[in-house]
Amino acid sequence: MALIDHLDHLVLTCIDETATRHFYTEVLGMQLETFGAGRSAFRFGKQKINLHVRGKEFEPKAHLPVSGALDLCFIAAVPLDDVIAHLNQCDWPIIEGPVERTGATQKIRSVYVRDPDLNLIEISELV
Template identity: 85%
Template sequence: MISHLDHLVLTCTDLDATKHFYTEVMGMRLETFGAGRIAFKFGNQKINLHQRGAEFEPKAHLPVPGALDLCFIASVPLDQVIAHLGSCDWPIVEGPVERTGATGKIRSVYVRDPDLNLIEISEMVG
């Protein structure tokens, strides 16, 4: 019945810090749409952004910053991701470690975004 994820909504406290992380550190494209809305595009998906206290309706029942745990598959080898994180002076919380993703084994590093959401960046293994 479900084919794929189109977008998810991230609630943040600091728009500028969040834009910096998702565009400069994560390499996503900034998109504006609608009446001043912001999204981060990657592949065929996007993350729509809400600022805490100024969320768009309808919204989650309890939209709070820092409650997400997201995993992204990198478009480059994980060693390049690690080097990029270092060049951005963005700390790795854990990894590289092997995990199990939706379609098989993955090798991952974990970072936190400005709202302390846990962000896993992975490459497929094998």
Template identity: 75%
Template sequence: MIDQLDHLVLTTIDPVAAEDFYVRVLGMQLQTFAGGRKAFKYGQQKINLHVRGQEFEPKAHLPVPGALDLCFIASVPLEQVIAHLLQVNWPIIEGPVARTGATGPIRSVYLRDPDLNLIEIAERV
């Protein structure tokens, strides 16, 4: 019945820091839509941004910053991802390590966004 994820909503304390991370560090495209809302677009998906205390309705029952654990598949080899993270001075907290993704084995690094969400960036093995 379900084919793919279209978007998810990230709640942030600091929208400027979130935009810097998802655009400059992860290379997503900033998208502004309906009423000045912001999203980070990548591939055929996007992350809609909500600011804590200013969420749009309807919203999650308990929208809180720092509660997400997200895994992204990179469009470039993981070594290029690591080099980019070093270049922009963003700390890797673990990896590279072998993991199991939705479609099979992956090799991943872990970092945190400004709200302390856990971000995994992986390549398929």
């Protein structure tokens, strides 16, 4: 019996909130959301990424909240070639790809970038 259905949110710890907001909203096109007592999140689809700033984390928090430790894969809402064109327009470097990989449900075609905290961000399309 599976107990988990889907991911609701994850928490990203950053150093520079302004640079992180820019990357996730302008480069990746996520919606900035504010909630609670001035907290920030990036919404996409039916999920979100809550933002913590290192040293100002919301409680409870991860045992060792650090920036730059995530390796995330997102499925793009548009063809990967459009993603590549947008990344080039934003002057955001692609560090690898496009390459074929194995996703959670099927093969994917991906490019890899790093966010301002050097988290590895994989952006993919289903193939």
